[in-house]
Amino acid sequence: MIGPDDASANGATALVVLSEPAPDDIVALEDQLYGFNVAATGIDDGRYLSIFLKRDDGTIYAGLHGHSWAGVCEIKTLWIADSERGKGLGSRLLAAAEREARLRGCHVIHLASFTFQAPDFYERHGFQRLVQLEDFPRGHANVLLAKTLMPEAPV
Structure with missing residues (x-):
């Protein structure tokens, strides 16, 4: 302080x-x-959006957290434990967030990902790079991405 x-x-x-x-x-x-x-x-209409995967003892091993407001969903955190990566959990979390965002009337999802994290993962899921803030952190970049949500087709 x-x-x-x-x-x-x-x-x-x-x-x-x-x-x-x-x-x-x-x-x-x-x-x-x-x-x-x-x-x-x-x-x-602002609300948090949190999705967790927990072990029987309550320990979180994967999760997503963000919020929605005014037709926009912002994902602040998506994390998977090292031991659980490569099992499709990130895709499941992202798909669940997209479904919930649509239910809330959102037309777009925004997020940021450092270049050493997962911008390529998000691009594979339909996100577009908006801007890349270079040297943040030093030697890397912070990538801002967005995905336009299309309404789900009626069943």
Whole structure:
């Protein structure tokens, strides 16, 4: 933690920089921004989207987490344990997220993947590269990808 800035000397509220903020503080901050977004757009359909694969003891060995709002689904995390990779779990998680996003009325899914992670995996699943932020992290790139969701055909 870095200490308060000079503002406190003249009576202003001090800034506090934290490396490990309280989870409740992050939720409060996100809730305030969400409230602003709803007020600006009139759209109040935001929800988390989380899918987990767990062992009998409750240990997560694969999962996906993100959120949907205003017709867009954003995947923030997709992770598979090393011992479970190559078994199609990532494809299953992604397909389940796409189905749920469609049910929520989403028309697109966005995500980011470092070049040492899985951008090629996402491209094989129909995602398009939007932009590549070079040297982030140093020697690599952060790839922003999106996939347009077509409505499912009636059964």
